[in-house]
Amino acid sequence: xxxxxxxxxxxxxxxxxxxxxxxxxxxxxxxxxxxxxxxxxxxxxxxxxxxxxxxxxxxxxxxxxxxxxxxxxxxxxxxxxxxxxxxxxxxxxxxxxxxxxxxxxxxxxxxxxxxxxxxxxxxxxxxxxxxxxxxxxxxxxxxxxxxxxxxxxxxxxxxxxxxxxxxxxxxxxxxxxxxxxxxxxxxxxxxxxxxxxxxxxxxxxxxxxxxxxxxxxxxxxxxxxxxxxxxxxxxxxxxxxxxxxxxxxxxxxxxxxxxxxxxxxxxxxxxxxxxxxxxxxxxxxxxxxxxxxxxxxxxxxxxxxxxxxxxxxxxxxxxxxxxxxxxxxxxxxxxxxxxxxxxxxxxxxxxxxxxxxxxxxxxxxxxxxxx
Amino acid sequence: xxxxxxxxxxxxxxxxxxxxxxxxxxxxxxxxxxxxxxxxxxxxxxxxxxxxxxxxxxxxxxxxxxxxxxxxxxxxxxxxxxxxxxxxxxxxxxxxxxxxxxxxxxxxxxxxxxxxxxxxxxxxxxxxxxxxxxxxxxxxxxxxxxxxxxxxxxxxxxxxxxxxxxxxxxxxxxxxxxxxxxxxxxxxxxxxxxxxxxxxxxxxxxxxxxxxxxxxxxxxxxxxxxxxxxxxxxxxxxxxxxxxxxxxxxxxxxxxxxxxxxxxxxxxxxxxxxxxxxxxxxxxxxxxxxxxxxxxxxxxxxxx
Numbered sequence: 112x113x114x115x116x117x118x119x120x121x122x123x124x125x126x127x128x129x130x131x132x133x134x135x136x137x138x139x140x141x142x143x144x145x146x147x148x149x150x151x152x153x154x155x156x157x158x159x160x161x162x163x164x165x166x167x168x169x170x171x172x173x174x175x176x177x178x179x180x181x182x183x184x185x186x187x188x189x190x191x192x193x194x195x196x197x198x199x200x201x202x203x204x205x206x207x208x209x210x211x212x213x214x215x216x217x218x219x220x221x222x223x224x225x226x227x228x229x230x231x232x233x234x235x236x237x238x239x240x241x242x243x244x245x246x247x248x249x250x251x252x253x254x255x256x257x258x259x260x261x262x263x264x265x266x267x268x269x270x271x272x273x274x275x276x277x278x279x280x281x282x283x284x285x286x287x288x289x290x291x292x293x294x295x296x297x298x299x300x301x302x303x304x305x306x307x308x309x310x311x312x313x314x315x316x317x318x319x320x321x322x323x324x325x326x327x328x329x330x331x332x333x334x335x336x337x338x339x340x341x342x343x344x345x346x347x348x349x350x351x352x353x354x355x356x357x358x359x360x361x362x363x364x365x366x367x368x369x370x371x372x373x374x375x376x377x378x379x380x381x382x383x384x385x386x387x388x389x390x391x392x393x394x395x396x397x398x399x400x401x402x403x404x405x406x407x408x409x410x411x412x413x414x415x416x417x418x419x420x421x422x423x424x425x426x427x428x429x430x431x432x433x434x435x436x437x438x439x440x441x442x443x444x445x446x447x448x449x450x451x452x453x454x455x456x457x458x459x460x461x462x463x464x465x466x467x468x469x470x471x472x473x474x475x476x477x478x479x480x481x482x
Numbered sequence: 483x484x485x486x487x488x489x490x491x492x493x494x495x496x497x498x499x500x501x502x503x504x505x506x507x508x509x510x511x512x513x514x515x516x517x518x519x520x521x522x523x524x525x526x527x528x529x530x531x532x533x534x535x536x537x538x539x540x541x542x543x544x545x546x547x548x549x550x551x552x553x554x555x556x557x558x559x560x561x562x563x564x565x566x567x568x569x570x571x572x573x574x575x576x577x578x579x580x581x582x583x584x585x586x587x588x589x590x591x592x593x594x595x596x597x598x599x600x601x602x603x604x605x606x607x608x609x610x611x612x613x614x615x616x617x618x619x620x621x622x623x624x625x626x627x628x629x630x631x632x633x634x635x636x637x638x639x640x641x642x643x644x645x646x647x648x649x650x651x652x653x654x655x656x657x658x659x660x661x662x663x664x665x666x667x668x669x670x671x672x673x674x675x676x677x678x679x680x681x682x683x684x685x686x687x688x689x690x691x692x693x694x695x696x697x698x699x700x701x702x703x704x705x706x707x708x709x710x711x712x713x714x715x716x717x718x719x720x721x722x723x724x725x726x727x728x729x730x731x732x733x734x735x736x737x738x739x740x741x742x743x744x745x746x747x748x749x750x751x752x753x754x755x756x757x758x759x760x761x762x763x764x765x766x767x768x769x770x771x772x773x774x775x776x777x778x779x780x781x782x783x784x785x786x
Contacts, residue, residue, distance in 0.1 A: 147709065149606035284756060311756035315715055317705040320492035321750030321758075328485045328627055341608060345707060348613070354620075354630045372610040373707050 136175050136433055138163070138423065139198050140416060141182035141191070141208030141218070142233075147315070147341050148186050150369040151210050155232065156181050157407055158416030159207055161398070172424045173431065184218070186211040191218045199225035204433050207419040210412070212236030213286035223248040226435040230254060230422060232415035235261060235363060236290045240459040249439040252460040254419050254451065255412075256467055258291045261362055261384050264467040265291075266298025268382070269333055269360065276332040277307035279357070281322065281346070283314040283338030291362045292337030307331055312342060319346050320353060327355045334359045343381075344373030351377035358382060363467075366411035371475040379474075384467040388479065389414040389451040398450050418449035425449075484624035489751040490744065491621075495635045495704070497743020498642035502697035503720035504727070504735035505649065506690030512730035513666045513686050516582075519589040520569050522717015523596035524691045528562040528698025529708045530600060533611050536702070547614060558699050559692040566691020569596075570684055593713075600710040608709045611702055638700050645693060646736045653732065662686060666730075719762075726766050728779020737777055741765075 142148075142155035163179045171177060182198060184191035191214030198206060199221060205228045209215040215234035222229045223243070230252040231239065237259050243251035269278055278299070282292035289311070296306060307329045310322055323346065326334065334350075334357050336343050343361045350357060360382040371378050389395050395414055402409040409417075422442065427433050430441040446455040455463045470477040503525050510518040535554045544550050573588040618632030653659035661682045664672040673679045701716075702708060719742060727738025742762050749761040775781050 145601065145606035146711070147608065150608070152606075310750075310754055313756070313759070315711075317701070317707065317712070318492075318496045318746075320495070321489055321747040322755050324485065324488045324492060325751055325755075327488070330626070341707060344610075345705060348706060352613070352616070352618075352630075352632055354628060369608060369610070373608070375612040377613075 134175055135178035136172055136205075136427075137178050137180065137201060137203045138205040138420065139180040139182050139203045139208070140420075141184050141194055141198070141206055141214075142210040143186040144181065144183035146185040146187070148210060148339055148364075150340070150367045151233070151364075151412060152183070154367070154409075154411045154413040155208065155210065155416045157402070158232070158409065158413040159420060161402060161405075161409075161413075162417040162420035165398070165401070166420070166424050172427045173433070177420075177424070182206075182208065184209050184211075184214045186214055188213050188217050191215075192221055194218070195221035199227060203227060204435070205230070205420075205423045205438075207232060207416050207423070209234060211285065211287055212239060212290065215239055216242065216286065219243055219248070219251045223250050226250065228252070228423065228435050228438050230419040232419045233363070233412045234287070236286050237294075238286075238290070240461050244459045249460075250435050252422075252439075252442060252456055252462075254415050254422065254449075254454060254462050254464075255363070256386055256464070257461060258287070258294050258362070261467045262291055262294025263298045264384050264469065265335060265360060265362070266295045266302070268384075268469050269295070269335060270299060270302035270304055273333040274304075277330050278304060278333045278335065279308035279310075279326045279329065279331040280306040280335045281308075281337070282311050283336075283342055284311050285314060285338065287362075287364065288314075288336075288338035290337070292335065295335050295337070306335075312338070312346075314338065314342060316342070317345060319349050322346075323350050323353050323355050326350075326357065327353065331355070331357050333357055336361045339364045340367055340370040341373065344370050344378070347374045347381055348377050360384075360469075366470075366477065368410060368475060371472065374472075378472050381472040382480075383470050383472075383477065385470055385477075386451075387465050387468055388470075388477075389418075392450070392452055394448065394452055395450040414450050418451040418454070421449040422447045422454065484622055484627045484629050485751070487621065488627070488629045489747045491629065491631055491635060492751075493744035493747030494639050494740060495743070496746060497723075497740035498639045499697055499700055499704070499739075500716070500720050500723045500742055501642050501736040501739025502645065502693055502700065503716055504723040504739045505646065505732060506694050507721055507724040508727070508729055508732060508735040509649075509686055509690050511724070513662055514574070514585075514683055515666075516574070516585045517589065517721070518569075518574075518687075518690070519586070519717070520573070520592040520596060521690065521694060522713035522715075522720065523593045523600075524562060524566055524569070524713075525694040525698050525701075525716055525720075526600065526708070526710065526713030527565050527596065528558050528691070528695030529702050529712065530604060530609070530698070531561050531695065532558045532699040532702045533609055533708060536611055536614070551614075555696070555699055558695040562695035562698070563688045563692045565596075566687040566694070567684055569691075570687040575680065575683075593717075597710055597713065604710065606710065608707050611706045613706060614703055634704055638704065641696060641700070642736065642739075645696065646732060649689070649693075650732050658682070658685060722762065722766055726769055726776055728773075728776030730780070731776070731778045734776055734778035741777075 140159035142152040144152040182194040195218040212234040282288040365383040425447045426441045430437040573592045577584045621629040723738035727734030749758040
């Protein structure tokens with residue numbers, strides 16, 4: 112079967128790529144390759160594999176080839192720490208990961224101890240780089256934005272479009288989801304809007320009918336959801352069935368077409384915040400073409416993972432070193448040409464780049480909302 | 483009032499699904515006296531088989547919904563029953579007569595095996611099915627709040643109650659039921675009187691698995707999203723339902739399931755929903771304190 116074939120291929124590739132020669136530079140990407148967010152894990156894996164292939168085809172880094180390991184943290188903090196320790200023992204010098212903020216944060220402590228450079232393509236919780244800075248770690252970077260800026264964009268949008276209407280804020284109690292929801296509430300409060308319903312759900316549940324009735328009773332017209340795409344999709348689908356006429360808005364965790372597979376047509380109009388889609392950038396044209404030739408549309412975080420590895424390779428070339436301290440210094444002092452455009456990093460390790468924009472879903476595709 | 487009724491409808495639907503799975507736990511416990519921890523996974527397999535055959539029927543062009551539903555139901559029940567039978571044959575029958583904990587451990591092993599088997603064969607991605615049975619009606623309206631009930635919710639609750647009545651009747655009235663009750667009371671004596679104990683137990687697993695397949699189909703239709711891990715959570719909730727209602731009692735399992743569903747819905751509806759599981763298990767503890775054998779369970783009589 113189709114899924115079987117894909118899985119066997121994935122496993123085989125992991126095994127193949129884990130076999131590395133001693134002189135190769137060992138790098139890794141870690142994300143949820145299994146579990147509820149495996150769709151995003153696939154984006155990580157595909158982005159990383161393509162980046163390594165392209166860089167090696169152009170002579171590698173400092174005359175050495177990159178050898179990629181794909182790690183699976185299943186979005187579980189405990190598993191993230193054990194994967195991080197395995198990578199540290201294996202002599203990995205750079206990790207493009209993780210996905211969930213709740214795994215990136217504990218793993219960053221392991222990487223800091225082992226002098227491993229970490230660039231996350233997707234973890235947006237402010238605490239990741241804030242805490243690292245406070246503790247004096249210099250190894251933590253991200254090529255994605257932060258939830259305080261994401262929450263601000265979402266809060267402003269809701270305030271403008273749903274002025275005077277009831278708004279609900281729901282989160283899934285995760286580091287990412289609750290952090291994002293809280294930032295959005297903060298920004299809504301600036302505009303004088305207080306959520307009519309403010310509640311949490313359990314990630315992993317399937318039935319949200321009770322909470323939807325609650326929102327129906329409060330006449331909610333917009334739902335801000337801090338959480339991942341599975342629950343977001345189920346809420347949209349069940350809201351439609353129960354006749355709740357509200358628009359769901361979420362964060363960057365909704366950028367996968369798997370969301371549409373769950374919602375179907377009910378997902379029309381669903382909103383999310385995400386940086387400007389890198390697939391449309393001139394810098395990404397060649398790579399997007401390469402991906403599409405291999406039968407894969409590099410959606411969501413695929414190109415971000417690709418860019419994280421490009422940043423590492425460029426920084427290593429500029430610093431003539433793969434030592435973490437040299438890389439970190441070089442990264443903060445320079446700008447790097449990547450598929451997601453030219454990026455630089457501030458003293459905290461946050462990316463200096465474009466702000467979030469609002470996207471809307473229609474016919475299984477997401478497109479930037481034109482103002 | 484309208485809001486109350488809407489939450490009741492929500493709770494009964496959720497509870498009916500728990501109840502369908504709980505019946506399988508309770509039947510096996512009633513007869514063999516062991517907890518079949520792999521039952522949640524059997525439910526998950528039922529859901530996967532349903533989804534796969536919906537896709538297959540769509541491909542070969544059977545799109546008339548009642549026919550497709552009936553076919554999927556029959557295929558899912560049959561195939562899942564084979565899994566139920568195989569689990570019993572492989573993991574439990576060889577351990578019959580060994581110490582009590584052995585089948586319990588092999589049940590947990592079976593559960594882990596089935597979960598990883600589906601993970602390997604089907605991948606870790608969620609599988610989604612677009613809504614198949616849509617539509618419903620507005621039950622009532624009050625102060626601008628419309629109580630909506632979908633046809634699917636009616637089907638789910640109706641099917642659960644129907645299956646409960648049918649299987650209670652089977653256990654009370656048919657020769658198979660008589661054999662099951664005899665096996666439950668005393669396996670050795672039942673065997674001496676000419677009852678094929680192994681066959682009776684196998685059939686119990688087969689029936690339990692077929693019911694789990696119905697639950698799997700309902701979940702696939704109602705929520706439309708399944709993955710290899712759904713059996714775990716559903717299994718725990720259904721097991722709780724079976725214990726709450728009195729493990730070993732069929733109407734008890736249904737009562738327990740509906741009760742848990744309704745508690746979850748009302749707690750989510752009137753209190754912060756993040757604590758709904760706390761409410762469910764608090765009720766379970768209270769019930770067990772005052773009725774240790776559950777709501778409808780018979781007190782254990784120690785024979786000397």
